[in-house]
Amino acid sequence: MTYPVDIVIYHNPDCGTSRNTLAMIRNAGIEPHLVEYLKTPPSRALLVQLIGRMGISVRALVREKGTPFADLGLNDESLSDEALLDAMMEHPILINRPIVVSPLGVRLCRPSEAVLDLLPEGTHKPFIKEDGEVVVDTDGRRVG
Numbered sequence: 001m002t003y004p005v006d007i008v009i010y011h012n013p014d015c016g017t018s019r020n021t022l023a024m025i026r027n028a029g030i031e032p033h034l035v036e037y038l039k040t041p042p043s044r045a046l047l048v049q050l051i052g053r054m055g056i057s058v059r060a061l062v063r064e065k066g067t068p069f070a071d072l073g074l075n076d077e078s079l080s081d082e083a084l085l086d087a088m089m090e091h092p093i094l095i096n097r098p099i100v101v102s103p104l105g106v107r108l109c110r111p112s113e114a115v116l117d118l119l120p121e122g123t124h125k126p127f128i129k130e131d132g133e134v135v136v137d138t139d140g141r142r143v144g
Contacts, residue, residue, distance in 0.1 A: 005120055007032040010042065010050075010099040018098040020112035020129045024136075025100070028123035032100075041092040044085060050099055053106040058084045061108060063096040116142060 007025055009032045012018045025032050035042075042050065051061055058081040062074060069075065072087055074094070088094045098109050102118040109115045113135045116124060127136040134143045 005030050005103065007118070008035060008101040009033070010035050010037040010095070010097055012036070012038060012097050015097055016130055017110055017112045020135075021098045021100065021109045021115045024112065024115050024127055025119065027125050027127050028119045029125075030119065030123070037095060037097065037099075038092050041089070041095070044089050047085065047088065047095070050101070050106055053101075054099070054108055056108065057081075061096050062088065063094055067091065067093045069094065113142065113144075 007030055009018075009022055009025065011022055011034055013036065022032070022034070041047075047061075051058055054061075062069065062084055064070070064075075068091055072091070073079075074084065074087055096108055096110065098112075098115075100107055100109050100115050100118050104118045104120070107114055107118055109118075112129065116136070124136050124140045124142070126138045126140070128134050137143050
């Protein structure tokens with residue numbers, strides 16, 4: 001059964017967390033709007049809006065691992081939000097992922113099972129991550 005729920009995922013297919021998040025959305029019977037943000041990055045205004053809706057700081061959305069974070073000196077705590085946003089606009093790989101937008105909220109889904117809070121009640125089906133970790137058991141209950 002497919003549920004008519006409007007969900008957007010800002011996705012990187014090379015990221016296991018992003019793939020697991022996408023798989024959990026699809027496992028719930030929902031086909032999300034898929035935005036490969038490295039190919040089509042969000043505008044600065046949209047990124048600021050998403051950060052606000054997630055209720056996190058700009059710095060909390062900056063990805064360090066596998067990015068030019070250190071080379072760009074982004075570990076400098078005195079950098080302004082504007083400077084961090086400039087860096088994310090210039091290097092979208094610095095935007096942490098996956099970001100999921102649903103009628104139930106907006107979240108950076110790290111760990112991937114955070115997406116379960118954004119899916120309609122009754123849509124949780126058994127799910128095992130790529131690495132074999134059980135996230136939802138056969139009774140539809142979250143594990144862990």
